[in-house]
Amino acid sequence: MIEVKDLSFSVAKKKIMDGVSFSLEPGKMLAIIGANGAGKSTLLKLLCREIYPTDGTIKFNRKDISSYTVKQLALMRGVLTQHNTVSVMFTAKELVLMGRYPHFENVPAPNDIDIINKVMQETGIAHLADRDYNTLSGGEQQRVQLARVIAQIYDRPNGFLFLDEPTNGLDLLYQQQILQLARSMADRGYTVISILHDINFASQYADKILILKNGSTVAQGEPLEVINCDNIHEAFSIKVKMLSCEGFKCPLVMPSGVLV
Numbered sequence: 001m002i003e004v005k006d007l008s009f010s011v012a013k014k015k016i017m018d019g020v021s022f023s024l025e026p027g028k029m030l031a032i033i034g035a036n037g038a039g040k041s042t043l044l045k046l047l048c049r050e051i052y053p054t055d056g057t058i059k060f061n062r063k064d065i066s067s068y069t070v071k072q073l074a075l076m077r078g079v080l081t082q083h084n085t086v087s088v089m090f091t092a093k094e095l096v097l098m099g100r101y102p103h104f105e106n107v108p109a110p111n112d113i114d115i116i117n118k119v120m121q122e123t124g125i126a127h128l129a130d131r132d133y134n135t136l137s138g139g140e141q142q143r144v145q146l147a148r149v150i151a152q153i154y155d156r157p158n159g160f161l162f163l164d165e166p167t168n169g170l171d172l173l174y175q176q177q178i179l180q181l182a183r184s185m186a187d188r189g190y191t192v193i194s195i196l197h198d199i200n201f202a203s204q205y206a207d208k209i210l211i212l213k214n215g216s217t218v219a220q221g222e223p224l225e226v227i228n229c230d231n232i233h234e235a236f237s238i239k240v241k242m243l244s245c246e247g248f249k250c251p252l253v254m255p256s257g258v259l260v
Contacts, residue, residue: 001025002023002047002060002160002191003057004057006020006055007046007056009046015054015215016042016215017039017043020043020056020215021056022208022217024208026190027186027187027189028207029182029183029194029206030194030207030209031195032194032195033196033235034236035237037214038212044164049065049066049068049073052066061158075156077160077162078148078150079149079164080145080161080162080166082164082168091131092128092130092133092136093116095145096119096144097112097151099119099148099149099152100116119150122181124143124177128144138169142166142170143181146166146178158191160192160193161191163193164195165195167179167197167198168197182194183205186207194206199253200252202223202227203227203248208222209222209223211231212235213234218234227251228242232253238256239255239256240254240256241253241255241256
């Protein structure tokens with residue numbers, strides 16, 4: 001599980017993250033939402049140990065994140081970043097194989113090949129295996145990158161999956177496909193944390209939601225607990241309406257047209 005307590009981060013005496021705390025059990029998906037500049041990406045970088053907190057603690061499986069080696073972290077968590085530029089020609093399959101690099105020295109074992117074949121099948125990109133990555137559409141590239149990070153932790157049942165705006169720039173079909181894959185990873189027992197901009201997608205796919213504003217917590221909990229007009233107005237400075245819709249576990253959020 002992931003345990004975050006009183007997490008703060010400052011740059012040049014300016015506090016970017018201020019006392020954020022939450023926990024997330026295996027088999028659960030957390031969506032982090034908030035306006036631009038709320039601290040979402042900073043929080044994810046702290047969780048991925050790209051940067052180090054000024055105060056507070058982060059624990060993976062009850063062990064402080066600082067005590068893990070780079071190799072240990074690579075074997076237990078996969079990270080899908082916003083930008084994945086590939087300037088050299090690689091096939092889709094070669095990109096997915098990169099997710100297994102922490103697991104072998106020079107040559108992939110039969111188990112590694114088996115895993116990438118399974119992941120490509122499960123993510124619906126097996127037919128793209130021999131395609132040049134740079135000739136794929138944005139949605140196809142994103143699925144290849146997600147397959148890569150899933151392959152990295154595929155045989156780690158207590159693994160962590162971190163996604164930084166995985167649906168950014170994608171059309172509605174690819175957004176649904178990416179989030180369904182993320183949801184399926186949580187359902188298989190992985191701990192999934194994703195930054196999302198779409199509040200309705202967050203409510204639909206996540207077990208818990210963390211709402212941030214200026215690096216502080218506005219609200220956190222299950223979608224029905226935290227997605228309401230007051231919290232959305234506080235975080236995004238916009239008034240919304242909540243519309244009940246059959247088949248959705250949480251009311252849909254619609255802008256009311258009033259900005260303040």
